[in-house]
Amino acid sequence: MTRVLLSTYGTRGDVEPLVALAVELRSLGADVRMCTPPDEEFTDRLAGLGIEPVPAGPPVRALMSATAPPTAAELARYRAELLETQFDVLPAAAEGCDALVAAGLAQVAARSVAEAAGIRYVYATYAAVNLPSPHHPPPPRPGWPEPSEADNAARWELDAQRVNAQFREPLNARRAALGLPPVAGVRDHVHSDRPWLAADPVLGPAAPGLEVVQTGAWTLPDERPLPAELTAFLEAGPPPVYVGFGSISPAPDIARWSVAVCRARGYRVLVSRGWAELAVDDCFAIGDVNHQRLFGKLAAVVHHGGAGTTQTAARAGVPQVVVPIRLADNPYWAGRVAAHQVGAALDGPTATFESLTAAFDTAVAPETRARAEALGAKIRTDGAKTAARLLLDGLG
Structure with missing residues (x-):
């Protein structure tokens, strides 16, 4: 049986699209594990759907609900600890898997874990703005000041420098321990050469010139009645x-x-x-x-x-x-x-x-x-199904 590890870290908006993909993968006969924050609403949601939850990182709701926003220094420590946690948790979670799908820049360790395991790696994002393009500036990142440069290319270069400053040294130290070569640019390494864009092509199309696989947004029909x-x-x-x-x-x-x-x-x-x-x-x-x-x-x-x-x-x-x-x-x-x-x-x-x-x-x-x-009337509803089929077809 094909086995897939899905991994993300963030709020419900980060988790639910991968839940939709997980359900579609299981409907096609795949076994699925999913790394999420340890918040009960996520782990209980997965368990209720028969998807194996793998908690990774600190709870998200406590961070988002804090009375005062975290400082830049606190966020830097948070990201550093999350990277270490991913290297501690993901290798065991990926054991026996055929592919690893990671969503979000916070998944800095995922590609290295996939490389060490010799399995397919797919990076997915839910918005085209997260991918470098001269047609838009990078999105604001918490804890980092907005750049003063007007040129989009210069802003993306500064974004890459900041990502490298935060992650390159600890990432390459972990890669060396796994027998993997160092990476020069962390952000582009995470994105891969052909990222997947899980957004509706009408509502949120890819920027011109971006090499992406746009599947449509990953959603599930919600049959719950209203109270x-x-x-x-x-x-x-x-x-x-x-x-x-x-x-x-x-x-x-x-x-x-x-x-x-x-x-x-x-x-x-x-x-x-x-x-x-x-x-x-x-x-x-x-x-x-x-x-x-x-x-x-x-x-x-x-x-x-x-x-x-x-x-x-x-x-x-x-x-x-x-x-x-x-x-x-x-x-x-x-x-x-x-x-x-x-x-x-x-x-x-x-x-x-x-x-x-x-x-x-x-x-x-x-x-x-x-x-x-x-x-x-133009919004597609088959994005998760399309992505699940693409992933499994690519595994042969």
Whole structure:
């Protein structure tokens, strides 16, 4: 039996796409193990699907929910410890496997482990902005100041230098212990010569000239019913607006302003508590619910720009207001929403009540709804199935 190791580290938005791939691989007869953070919501999710969980690294929710953001020095130590943990955990997890699929730059050790084991290595990313291109700058990385250079190529070069400064020496020390040659550029080594892009080709296409395998976004159908009290709320009035920021803590006042803007325009509001445990007075609050069922029943979605939320809202044909913090691919997805004119995008740290009001008015305009519905009809749902077949076919 073909056996595959999947590995990622991050929040739910990093884990769920690999869960979708794992389910599709198992449906095709493969055995799957998956390395994730040790948070119970991830390990329990995998165990419930019959996928062997392999905890690796410190819990993510504690880091994301801290009252104060970690300093640059703390993040550097965090990344260094994660690299060591991966070299300690991944070799045993990869034993008996035929391929290793890693998602995210945090998987710095994965390719070396695959090389030492003599198995296939695939690197996947969920957004084209994570891959070097003169057509866009690198995404913001936590703990590293945004570069002042205007030229995209110069920014990517600085990004490569920073990745090397953090990882090259410890990575090459571990590679030497495995009998592997040193690498000169860590980022490009992790990406490989032909990375996979697990993003919808309409919503998030690859930049021109990038050599990638674009499979479509990795998602699973969610069959969970909505909670009875949520269904009753939805049926009790006109379509409400969803306000939620997933695992991200939004900039101060953003959630409260979002609710106030919606109400000022006569809309009911749903607030998703998320990892930040958002609470706004007199709002209907929800926890983890089926967004695939929910979003199509809404007037608009106000969110942080995570790949999963953006994809789900786009597929549902619902207008979006994206208020990202400057982190990872969130600003990129905000830009994609604006480019398709299916909503509006703000810079979270500089947003004001007035700019949020203008963005909301753009999102709920009839022409925006029409464009969102048209885009939704084009969004693919077979990305994980396509990727699973490609991977297994490539193993012969």
